[in-house]
Amino acid sequence: MSQGASYWSRQKESWASLKGLHPRSIDLRLTALIRDAQVGALLDPESLESLLLRLGLNDEALHEFPHELHPRCGRGLRIWQYPVQFSRYLIQLSRLTIHSYLEVGIRHGGSFVTTVEYLDRFHALDFAIAVDVIPCPSMAAYNSENARAQFWCLNTRGPDFAARVAELDSLDLVFIDSQHEEEHCRAEFEIIADRANLMAFHDVANRDCPGVRQVWREITRQPGYTCFEYIDQYAELGPFMGIGLAIKKERLRGVELT
Amino acid sequence: MSPTVDALKDILAKVRSEPDLSASLMDTADLVEEVGLDSLEMLQFMLEIEAALHLQIDFDKLEYATLRSIRTLAAFLDTMPLRQSTTSTE
Numbered sequence: 178m179s180q181g182a183s184y185w186s187r188q189k190e191s192w193a194s195l196k197g198l199h200p201r202s203i204d205l206r207l208t209a210l211i212r213d214a215q216v217g218a219l220l221d222p223e224s225l226e227s228l229l230l231r232l233g234l235n236d237e238a239l240h241e242f243p244h245e246l247h248p249r250c251g252r253g254l255r256i257w258q259y260p261v262q263f264s265r266y267l268i269q270l271s272r273l274t275i276h277s278y279l280e281v282g283i284r285h286g287g288s289f290v291t292t293v294e295y296l297d298r299f300h301a302l303d304f305a306i307a308v309d310v311i312p313c314p315s316m317a318a319y320n321s322e323n324a325r326a327q328f329w330c331l332n333t334r335g336p337d338f339a340a341r342v343a344e345l346d347s348l349d350l351v352f353i354d355s356q357h358e359e360e361h362c363r364a365e366f367e368i369i370a371d372r373a374n375l376m377a378f379h380d381v382a383n384r385d386c387p388g389v390r391q392v393w394r395e396i397t398r399q400p401g402y403t404c405f406e407y408i409d410q411y412a413e414l415g416p417f418m419g420i421g422l423a424i425k426k427e428r429l430r431g432v433e434l435t
Numbered sequence: 436m437s438p439t440v441d442a443l444k445d446i447l448a449k450v451r452s453e454p455d456l457s458a459s460l461m462d463t464a465d466l467v468e469e470v471g472l473d474s475l476e477m478l479q480f481m482l483e484i485e486a487a488l489h490l491q492i493d494f495d496k497l498e499y500a501t502l503r504s505i506r507t508l509a510a511f512l513d514t515m516p517l518r519q520s521t522t523s524t525e
Contacts, residue, residue, distance in 0.1 A: 181467050185499040188474065193494040198482050310475065311482060332475050 359388030382419025
């Protein structure tokens with residue numbers, strides 16, 4: 178197979194898991210569930226997991242979701258996460274007083290909106306930036322509700338992304354979930370690494386994402402980071418998804434984490 | 436002449452930001468070798484196709500060989516169903 182054909186085969190597999198390349202709109206009214214939730218419920222893993230299910234999950238690559246979650250898929254915020262992983266990850270973030278957030282690869286925007294709304298309940302973010310190469314219809318609507326949230330429609334491999342990141346005063350948390358090829362994931366890490374205090378990666382346990390798994394393994398071996406993994410699975414599936422969180426050790430001074 | 440072929444040439448000119456490109460392309464032009472779309476341009480090309488032609492491309496059926504000619508791609512796209520609304524929140 179030629180290099181072009183091989184590349185196309187991988188690209189096509191990735192696109193084939195989507196229900197069309199264009200993101201769907203998400204139901205931003207559901208952010209009220211996060212804004213109105215009791216703090217205790219946001220800090221309890223089971224309660225937060227239940228809330229994430231009410232917010233709604235994505236219905237692409239549906240084979241990654243257990244059948245019992247299928248009624249929750251294709252609705253609401255269309256969060257493309259495993260609630261059992263995402264809930265524990267968010268609770269860890271709640272202990273870290275996050276002051277700014279950037280997410281690369283947002284698809285419909287559900288994980289981005291959920292993360293921003295959740296973090297805002299514990300410490301108001303200075304700004305939040307969603308980045309994707311594909312226009313996302315819900316980001317303009319969300320910006321009208323939350324002026325601190327911006328959308329950058331650009332390619333992270335182009336010069337504009339690095340330049341705009343460099344212009345930011347500071348960058349606390351970055352979540353990387355874009356192109357899952359090893360080279361691309363590593364390049365995004367290298368652009369962000371000097372700027373971000375905390376870096377999270379999606380699909381660090383996904384059997385179908387060897388490139389992300391490799392980059393994550395390399396990061397966990399770097400001495401400057403304390404790393405956490407949220408990789409719980411549903412029975413008889415995967416392993417799929419998985420969130421890795423790497424925190425610069427100097428950022429952790431005075432913070433107690435479990 | 437196929438209207439889909441003409442539409443694809445116009446989209447290619449837009450993606451490459453070369454307004455004169457559509458007039459210079461042969462119907463048999465290879466999208467990879469001759470037009471030289473890179474991975475990002477290919478993504479933008481596919482997005483523009485879906486938007487402009489109101490299609491939902493079935494990527495399971497789209498083979499690399501289909502990209503070797505604008506005419507072949509147009510014939511493939513003419514078999515694709517119309518795209519569903521992107522505004523649904525279900």
